[in-house]
Amino acid sequence: MDCTRSLLRWYRKNARTFPWRIEKPDPYVVLVSETMLQQTQTSRVAEALPKFLERFPTIETLAKATNGDVIRQWKGLGYNSRALRLRDAAKAVVADHGGIIPRSLPLLQSLPGVGPYTSAAFLCFAHNKKVVVLDVNVRRVYSRLMKRQRTTADTETDNTLIPFAESFIPARSAAEWHHAVMDLGATICTARSPACTSCPLAQSCPSNSILINVARAKKREPEFRGDPRRLWRGRFIDVLRRCSPRTELKLSVLFKRAAGSPLLDDEQEWYAATLEQLQTDGFIRLMPKGVRLAD
Numbered sequence: 001m002d003c004t005r006s007l008l009r010w011y012r013k014n015a016r017t018f019p020w021r022i023e024k025p026d027p028y029v030v031l032v033s034e035t036m037l038q039q040t041q042t043s044r045v046a047e048a049l050p051k052f053l054e055r056f057p058t059i060e061t062l063a064k065a066t067n068g069d070v071i072r073q074w075k076g077l078g079y080n081s082r083a084l085r086l087r088d089a090a091k092a093v094v095a096d097h098g099g100i101i102p103r104s105l106p107l108l109q110s111l112p113g114v115g116p117y118t119s120a121a122f123l124c125f126a127h128n129k130k131v132v133v134l135d136v137n138v139r140r141v142y143s144r145l146m147k148r149q150r151t152t153a154d155t156e157t158d159n160t161l162i163p164f165a166e167s168f169i170p171a172r173s174a175a176e177w178h179h180a181v182m183d184l185g186a187t188i189c190t191a192r193s194p195a196c197t198s199c200p201l202a203q204s205c206p207s208n209s210i211l212i213n214v215a216r217a218k219k220r221e222p223e224f225r226g227d228p229r230r231l232w233r234g235r236f237i238d239v240l241r242r243c244s245p246r247t248e249l250k251l252s253v254l255f256k257r258a259a260g261s262p263l264l265d266d267e268q269e270w271y272a273a274t275l276e277q278l279q280t281d282g283f284i285r286l287m288p289k290g291v292r293l294a295d
């Protein structure tokens with residue numbers, strides 16, 4: 001049996017269920033869920049998506065959202081800038097495309113925050129188009145299937161993977177195929193300990209049972225009190241998000257709530273620069289006596 005048939009057969013018995021995996025999904029829901037799924041665990045997205053859609057049921061409602069509205073609804077998802085870019089994309093769809101999300105890669109990629117992954121995922125999952133969707137799980141599965149990898153950290157480049165991937169995608173079931181590869185990567189062909197003995201593709205996989213587990217080198221980010229700035233930015237936004245709209249907090253109170261201890265003198269400069277940047281990015285508003293979430 002070929003890989004495509006084997007994997008689809010496995011998927012039909014083992015598919016994970018998620019709120020965004022439905023027959024003929026609303027393209028708007030696909031755009032929202034695929035934006036959320038970048039860099040956020042599926043379980044968190046499964047929890048946040050229905051609440052987000054309750055607040056913004058259509059692309060028009062999202063297009064009208066203020067920064068503060070959309071940041072509040074992004075609770076628990078992290079990487080808050082995605083929320084603002086998604087709202088900007090909704091605005092562009094309403095203003096320039098009559099409220100219909102475009103169906104071509106170049107037009108999709110002209111929308112704010114929509115890059116190669118989101119545009120391909122959108123066409124595949126909203127319209128079942130035969131395009132290659134590469135996320136971290138999918139990249140790993142194809143790399144191991146494509147050639148004998150030595151370690152769990154090895155992957156091939158996208159340029160090499162795309163033609164390889166194209167040869168597997170069934171013309172009429174591109175969405176189902178990609179869900180299947182994603183599920184295989186998340187549950188069987190995992191990053192650190194692939195369960196090759198349970199894998200439906202084991203017979204055709206050149207990396208079957210030979211991968212040496214190695215830790216991936218972590219990217220170092222500039223740190224403050226042992227944590228990267230990105231985490232601190234999220235903490236400050238979380239504290240403000242918990243306040244009722246337009247509530248202003250003193251800067252010292254915001255810091256103490258986020259850090260659990262007061263700001264020290266030699267930390268003032270870092271704190272001021274971080275808040276300035278959050279304001280520039282559209283998340284917060286610095287006021288004469290304090291700070292609040294952006295309007």
Ligand code: SF4
Nearest residue numbers: 189194196199202205
């Ligand atoms: S046989 Fe092992 S390495 Fe190959 S796809 Fe399956 S789980 Fe991944």
